[in-house]
Amino acid sequence: MLSPKESVRAVPAYHPPLAGRDGLRLDFNENTVGCSPRVLEKLQRLTADDLTKYPERHAVETAVAGFLKVKAAETLLTNGVDEAIHLLCQTYLGPGDDVLIVAPTYSMYRIYGMAAGANVISVPLGKNFGFPVTELKQRVTSRTRLIAIANPNNPTGTVATCDQLLELVRAAPNAAVLVDEAYVEFYGQTMIEYRSDSANLFVARTFSKAYGMAGLRVGVLIGNPEQMSAVRLVCSPYNVNAVALASVPEAIRDQSYLAEYVGGVLEARGRLQNWLVLSGIEFWRSEANFVLLRVGSSKADSARFVEKMRLRGILVRDRSSDHGCEGCVRITLGPGEHADRLLEALPSVIEECSIAQGVSRR
Ligand code: PMP
Numbered sequence: 001m002l003s004p005k006e007s008v009r010a011v012p013a014y015h016p017p018l019a020g021r022d023g024l025r026l027d028f029n030e031n032t033v034g035c036s037p038r039v040l041e042k043l044q045r046l047t048a049d050d051l052t053k054y055p056e057r058h059a060v061e062t063a064v065a066g067f068l069k070v071k072a073a074e075t076l077l078t079n080g081v082d083e084a085i086h087l088l089c090q091t092y093l094g095p096g097d098d099v100l101i102v103a104p105t106y107s108m109y110r111i112y113g114m115a116a117g118a119n120v121i122s123v124p125l126g127k128n129f130g131f132p133v134t135e136l137k138q139r140v141t142s143r144t145r146l147i148a149i150a151n152p153n154n155p156t157g158t159v160a161t162c163d164q165l166l167e168l169v170r171a172a173p174n175a176a177v178l179v180d181e182a183y184v185e186f187y188g189q190t191m192i193e194y195r196s197d198s199a200n201l202f203v204a205r206t207f208s209k210a211y212g213m214a215g216l217r218v219g220v221l222i223g224n225p226e227q228m229s230a231v232r233l234v235c236s237p238y239n240v241n242a243v244a245l246a247s248v249p250e251a252i253r254d255q256s257y258l259a260e261y262v263g264g265v266l267e268a269r270g271r272l273q274n275w276l277v278l279s280g281i282e283f284w285r286s287e288a289n290f291v292l293l294r295v296g297s298s299k300a301d302s303a304r305f306v307e308k309m310r311l312r313g314i315l316v317r318d319r320s321s322d323h324g325c326e327g328c329v330r331i332t333l334g335p336g337e338h339a340d341r342l343l344e345a346l347p348s349v350i351e352e353c354s355i356a357q358g359v360s361r362r
Helices: 037-044 048-052 058-068 080-092 108-115 133-139 162-171 225-233 242-253 255-279 299-311 337-357
Strands: 075-078 098-103 119-124 144-150 176-180 201-206 219-223 290-294 328-332
Touching: 037 242, 048 242, 058 075, 058 219, 058 242, 075 080, 075 225, 080 108, 080 144, 080 176, 080 201, 080 219, 080 225, 098 108, 098 133, 108 119, 108 144, 119 133, 133 162, 144 162, 162 176, 219 225, 242 255, 255 290, 255 337, 299 328, 299 337
Parallel strands: 098 119, 098 144, 144 176, 176 201
Antiparallel strands: 075 219, 201 219, 290 328
16 A cells, blocks of 8 residues: 655644634734735736746846845745745755754744655744744754754744854754744844855745735745755756746836835734733743733633634634743734734733633732
């Protein structure tokens, strides 16, 4: 009987709750408003001719490289950051190699790492979800071939400093170190400038979050040109579709739209965090477009909270099953009216949940 290879049989199934997402979607860290109108206009102008041809990535790749102030040879457009992670696993990992990640973090590092036959070693974040640079460095051996760090991290919203990441890059010269900057627009600090001194450093970016194009699937992988030539060997020449490629130049041209959206989210993040402080609710200061907060002590508590929010038309994500996140939910922020709706619903939902848990609150 046909059986998947052993490394794939060991991969845990990952089914994010994507079905029936009607309401205010504060559950997947997407842009809550939508992409730039310039992108939509471009899509309406596409012709059959544009779709009949295989997509040609190079010109758009060069434009994105110019926008990021890096060379085209250092840049690869991918089918979302997810494909970038997959390609790094295909390029560098074999059976018996080690992948280092932190816990909790984004799920796909583990999934692709395991599928490639590697051992995934996960190092818990420190106190207050601090970045465990010393512990990570202690786990680096000659078998370590990939270290994947989301910065800011998902689901905690916490960050590692550039110095900590550089320390790690230097401590593991035989490993590809991926700094996944999916949320960089809400944070502002990047590792891109360090790529010339560190041949093993890779940076990933996405159009799925701040740019509001998660449905189009476009990511960017940036790294040393020689390493990138190896990554290109395992990448399909047609990995990013023509519709997505047509959208990207419009998206990067409309920086004022992006800046306005990011400004609105940062304001919303400030409002939510201030409210959480005043309400005495445990949360972690976030540098991303979401905040992780503790609404109880168990999965039952967080599930109750998610359901009560859903009944008010707001979707948020239960993160109780993540390491160290018992009773936690992650709430994505949207600007203006989206933040108003969230902050209107929260007090009564928290109150109802506290009553159900027998907790008294101010
Ligand atoms: N990296 C991180 C840290 C994420 O949180 C996500 C989305 N949840 C991704 C990558 C996936 O990005 P993309 O849509 O570009 O594949």
